[in-house]
Amino acid sequence: MTTLFDRYRLGGLTLPNRVVMAPMTRVRAAADGLATPSMATYYAQRATAGLIVSEGVQPSLVGQSNPGTPGLYTDQQVKAWQPVTDAVHTNGGRIFAQLMHGGRVSHPDTTGTQPVGPSAVPAEGEVFTPTGRQPAPVPRALSTEEVPAHARSYAEAARRAIDAGFDGVELHGANGYLISQFLSDTANLRTDAYGGSVTNRIRFAVEAVAATVEAVGAQRTGIRLSPGAGLWGARESDVPELYRALLAELAPLGLAYLHLEASTDEETLVGLRAAWPGTLIVNPVFPLGPRQADRAAADHWLTLGADLISFGRAFIANPDLVERLRQGLPIAPHDEATWFTGGDAGYLTYPAYRHTA
Template sequence: MTTLFDGYALGSLPLPNRVVMAPMTRSRAAAGGLATASMATYYAQRASAGLIVSEGVQPSLIGQSNPGTPGLHTDEQVAAWRPVTAAVHANGGRIFAQLMHGGRVSHPDTTGMTPVGPSAVAAAGDVFTPSGPQPAPVPRALETAEVPEHARSYAEAARNAVAAGFDGVELHGANGYLISQFLSSNANVRTDAYGGPVAHRIRFAVEAVTATAEAVGGSRTGIRLSPGGTFWGVRERDVPELYAALLGELARLDLAYVHLEATLPEEPLVELRRAWPGTLIINPTVPMGPKQTSRADADHWLGLGAELISFGRGFIANPDLVERLRIGLPIAPVDEATYYQGGDAGYLTYPAYQHAA
């Protein structure tokens, strides 16, 4: 029987266990979207994960969603990431960069530009800005001729990620950001080749992933998806058909993995497992939901055919989460007030488990 602590070959990348650190925004980058020494320490502390997926990294300035997030679209940003990836590798870890284009989930106060999206439809709720939460603005709808440029931005950032020492990249196709907006049937009300029927709504995702796989190789390319999710007000019609069609197209690319969030009931998620011929990472609990992923959740999904299990919040307060899961140690609680506040408190200040003398 497969266990969470068995090794796994992710293409040519050997993983010592099947625990994945999920991408989590922490808003600790320096001005200019630069990675920092504290970020190097943070990721290196968690290098016992089978695979780390970084926080969302913007592939372009207009793709930046939140203040304080890092980028991979300038030479300075590439140079700033090198000590981070080197620190992870020195501690025996492996790390993919998550490439996250926010699309309409952004604000001019953050980027200096009007956000773009598939259609001129605002996201639901307030977005983060340097001066605090503000209502999501109405984005500018991309012209048909502009769309391929934004798909290619993932590939360009992926080249930069490899140059910065990352082992690969994960495209953020989930949670209401740009790829998810194109998959949506209410954020995307286009009538051209990128909107309307399922075959059109998956086009942007397929083009972005294809360009990335061509740039750095399919074995270095993954994608995260939240089928049926409603983050930032997105809605999707024909969810089973939509994701079956998308996975069918992606299966041609020999990708490293697909990373699914548990945004559907178990039965349709298992059907997607059956539809995907490659490596599947499952995040068994809804991001930011009331429940954190447990060892029991992980074991359950390994039994259902997932190869790798991602843990999010558990890694924030438990840099040694793999060892805690392995021997059944208590999982330390996280201080939610420090998620995005900046600084090292609530970032580098969580210790490994202290065994009694």
Template sequence: MTSLFDNVSLGGLRLPNRVVMAPMSRVRSDREGLATASMATYYAQRATAGLIITEGTYPNPVGQSNPLTPGLYTPAQTDSWRQVTSAVHTNGGRVFAQLMHGGRISHPDTTGHQPVAPSAVAPREVYVFTPTGPQLAPTPRALSTAEVEGEVESFAAAARRAIVAGFDGVELHGANGYLMNQFLSGNTNLRTDRYGGSVSGHIRFAVEAVAATIDAVGADRVGLRLSPGAGVGDTVDTDIPAVYGALLAELVPLGPAYVHLAGTDDEILLGLRRAWPGTLIVNPSIPGTPVPSNRADAERWLAQGADLVAFGRAYLANPDLVERFRADLPLAVADLDTYYTGGDDGYLTYPAYAHPPLTATASV
């Protein structure tokens, strides 16, 4: 029987368990998108995970979604990540950088650029973070065909920088309503060139980005995160079996290290598990639900064919999550008010589980 605590191979890595720390934005970089010493401590505290996937890092200036999020675009940003990867490796961990292009989920007040997207369609009633507070996402500018090709290359270039910075690999963010997801979704991609229209057109950007990144750093170092049907950021998937089935079929010969499915229902996940013969990471959390996933969720998905299970909110307040699962210890609950407030409070201040002291027994 598959156990959450089995050793398992992932690409060129040997993981000590099947627990993955899911990517989560914490907005703790500096204003130049540099990783900080606090970020190094945060990730090192969680190094007992089989694999850590970092928060989304933007691959170019227009790809930044939120303020105070880190990048992998400039030499200074690349160098700043060395303290993070070194701290994780010193603590015995393994870490992939998530490469995230926000597309239309962005704002000129954050980047200095009009957001870009497959088509000039504004998300309906979607607010984005800006330096002056939440604002409605504006109408993006549609990328030209040549510009789409440039955005494909931006993922590959950021992956090269990630390896220079000491990461074990990268995860391309194709989920949660961001740029790659916008190409996949029917209501955000109205293009009639080779990056739209047919199913093959809708999946082309994702396939080309994965292929270019694999060419840049090797298949063993590349994963892809998807969220079919999750509907985040006003993305609507109109034919999930056709679109995502075709996407996975195109990925098989490329041989990425894994596909990471998140934020969707059991029926869709099970169908895509059957369609994907490679390593599958499942994140069973559903957006908008307050309860973090637990060990029972993980064991249920392992029994249904997942190879690894990713935990997001459970990792916020439980840096020793693997140890708590192993010993059936209670989980701490994270303070929602400190998710995105900056500073170390609610970031580095969650301790490992403290066992109650033993009490002496009187002799008779």
């Protein structure tokens, strides 16, 4: 019987366990999207995870969603990430960079430019800006001629990620950001080759992944998807058909993994497991839902065919999460008020479990 603590071969990496640290925005980067020494400490503290997937990293300035997030589109950003990846590797870990283009989920006050998206349809809700939350603005619809450059931006950032010492990259195709917006039939109202039919709506995702594979290799490329999540108003009316079609196009590329969020019904997700021939990571709870991933949820998905299980919020307050799961130790609560506040409080201040006599 497969357990969370079995080794796993992922591309060219041997993972000591099947616990993945999921990507989580923590907005601790310095000005100009530079990684910091505190970020190096944060990730190194969690290096016992089989694999770490970093917070979302913007592949371009216009792709930045939130203030305080890091980038991978300048030489200075590459240099700033190198101590982070070195710290993880020194502590025996492995780390992929999540490449996240926010698309319409952004604001001119954050980037100095109008957000872009598949169509001139604003996201639902308020977005983070340097002065607080504001209503999501109307994005500028990308022209047909512009779209391929934004797909290639993932590949360009992937090359920089490898230069920065990352073991690979994960394209953020989930949670209502740019790839997810193209997949959506509410955010994407296009009538060209990138909109309308399922075949057209998956085109941007496939082009972005294919370009990244060409840039850094399939064994260094994964993608995260959230079927049916509907976050930021990016809804899909044809989830099983849409994602089966997408996986059929991605499967021949031989990716390192597919990372699925449990954002739709279990029957659909199990069907996607059957349709995917490679490594599957499952995040076993709805994104930012009331339930936090735990050992029971992980074991359930391992029996359903997942190869690896990702934990998000549980890693915030538990840098030693793998050992806590292994020994059945209490999972410490995190302080939601410090998620996005900057500084080391609620970031580097959670200790490992202390045994008492």
